Amino acid sequence: MSTVPLIETRNLNMRFGGVHATRDVNFKLSDGELRCIIGPNGAGKSTFFKQLTGQLRPTSGQVLFRGQDITGCQPHVPARLGIGIKTQVPSLFNGLSVWENVWLSACRVYPKAKALEVTRDTLERVGLTNLQKSTAGMLAHGQRQWVELAVVIAADPGLILLDEPAAGMSDQEVRRTADLILEINKSHALIVVEHDMSFIRMIAKMVTVFHQGAILTEDLPDAVMNNPTVRQVYLGKKAA
């Protein structure tokens, strides 16, 4: 059993001109773990994700995936190593069908015949089989989120990053997404960024709180909710 964390950041810093978006972040995730990241707007969560996927090059610090240094590598490399990301704003091939979207993900990893099989299975798993011929750009927001989820898991990544997977969804859709995530967690590690506290409660085992680019605290969901500093950060000094 490997003791090397699945993904780890050491003293990660990101500066944009005068803005210090990521401050000395030391983050660790183990294989198979499910972690939620929360924090007020502007806390640097998405910026943090982008440094994990190679979309942003950190000003200093390191990102290690399975012990391998992937800091500031070309953006297509982390995906090849096994990191999949569902971005904050759904990023799909809008002009292509749902099937093609998922297939493209699968075909990078699997040979022809297997890719077709995986595509079919993934669509079934996420519950999109009846939509497979639809053009991705034409679907409703919630459905697009699921398509992107399917696209990400089709490549069977070791680590899945989800940036606000439940955003803009109805309660029913949120429930379904939560179930999906728990199901995916049986075989993949996940980091989920979210705002919706009830959603967090449905899935979270450990929660990391970001504030102003740094990690404020890391704890079990209930402990985090009751933490006075966290409440202060979210609700302002008065409510603390």
Add this chain to the structure above:
Amino acid sequence: MLLGVMATLAIPQWVDDFALIQITIYVVMAILAISQAFIWGFSGILCFGQATFFGLGAYTYALAVVNMGESTLPVLLAIALPGMFAVLLGYFMFYGRLSDVYMGVITLTVSLIFFSSVNSTAGPEWRIGNAPLGGFNGIPAIPSINFPGNPEDPLDAVTFFYLCAFSLIAIYGGLRWLISSRIGHVIVAIKENEQRATLLGFDARAFKLFAFTVGGCIAGLSGCFFANWGSFTSPTVFSLGQSAQIIVWVIVGGLGTLVGPIIGCMAIQWLTTQIGTQQTFNSNLVLGVILVVFVLLVPKGIIPSLGDVLQKLFGKKVAKGEDA
């Protein structure tokens, strides 16, 4: 495609040599059109200077065949050299992650630079081996393609037509096959959403470089045929006007299809020949008006717009067979 083969075999039976030669140039330019159609419509690469590769093909063939006397290697060089230049230029553009606007300008400027450079090589000191570059005078009396290995046996008008037409068909077929392959799907996906493709693990830069090089090679072949067709080449192959024409063919024919630009090319070629016979309207003027009108009013181009119209009239999906 079958239609194309049948047409190719049939045409020489019906028309005389002179008309055949006119048709051949349409075919040669159609090959150029298809190269732009592929890199722009399917790979999303904004190249405003495809004439660069066309011209490189023409000049490479001309200089090589004058020096070597036999045409087989020159033809291959006329495909390879533009391809290599495409790799070089493409490397700088794609690996530098240049934006669309910059890419359009850089490719346009490359063709301009070639134009003015080659144009200035008129003196006798400018030569490659035995072949003078000729500057603005061009290179005259270029030996025609011969049957491989036999320089004394050049192709006649009909055989040359067959060569060009079957090349066009083969290239069309090849591109169709490429587009439907895994690589082709990825290339189209990159055009659709480069970020998503990258996040799936595809190195967009490499795929675009590949597509760009394929386009460059095809354009080079077209240039080679062009030099053969007129037994002559001059710096105008690199000109702004040439690049503009290629763009107009694609815009008029339909960005995103392979057949559209071929038709657009032939239509515009025919139009410019007609214009050439009268004095009132200058061909630049007409091309300019067409380009502006199409960009403003018919941005999709003829073939896709026709498809839309037919779809509206008949209410069901028209099997275009040319989906991007």
Add this chain to the structure above:
Amino acid sequence: MDLALIVSVQVLYAIATLVIISSGLAVIFGMMRVINLAHGEFLMLGAYSAIFATKAGVNIWVAMLVVAPICVGLFGIVVERLIIRHLYGRMVDTMLATWGLSLLCVGLVTSLIGNTTSGVSTPEGSFSIGAYSVSLYTMALIVIAVLLLLAIRWVLRSTDWGLIARGTMQNPGMADVLGISPTRVYSITFAVGAALSGLAGGLLAPVSGVVPTMGGSFIAKAFITVIGGGSSILAGTVSASALFGLINQLATFITTPVFGEVALFIAAVVMLRMLPQGITGRFFKGSL
């Protein structure tokens, strides 16, 4: 010593020329992020305006500095209204449409005037540096280039209009909310850019043969300078002109003017590989 002075003058002249021919393009690019492919033709129209005005008896300096910019500026207003306005946000389409416009202009002027070269002679005068003589006009252009840059700087920095323009450049949505119509700002900017291009054409009329196709010989340099410079109008134009003007002139000394241009281009491509947003994408960021 004399040689060094002459070389310096030539280098300054090369830089000044780049500044003059690029400023109009830079204004439009800086504002709208669009490369106006009809830029060369605006230059050409400016040159012809200056020539016709001079032939009609107008003083050559007035023709170049007043008539040319005004004519082309007006033309720019028409173009913006008919074409550019309908394509806002569609950068590629704008480039295509301006390319069509460029062809149209060349074709129109060729039909009306024919292919013969027109010209107007350089205002008289030269002076000597040692054994070499330098045309006064060369010096004049250098001075005009500097004045032009200062004028642009003054307008952008110190006038209300300049502030509005800069604000709209940075955030059109915000400008809208503040009651400034971005469309109006864009059309004025396009007209100003056109006028500057016309001015350039007028100024260059004495030193180059004026034909309907003359635009083509200038646009390569202008394009390279503007995109090499990046999005800041002033800092970009100055830095790129300085860099490329120097390279161009040095290469021209060693080889020929044509290969001087090749050297300029190669330098630009290599530079863009490292600085894909142009010089001001990385240095002098956020400056004018």
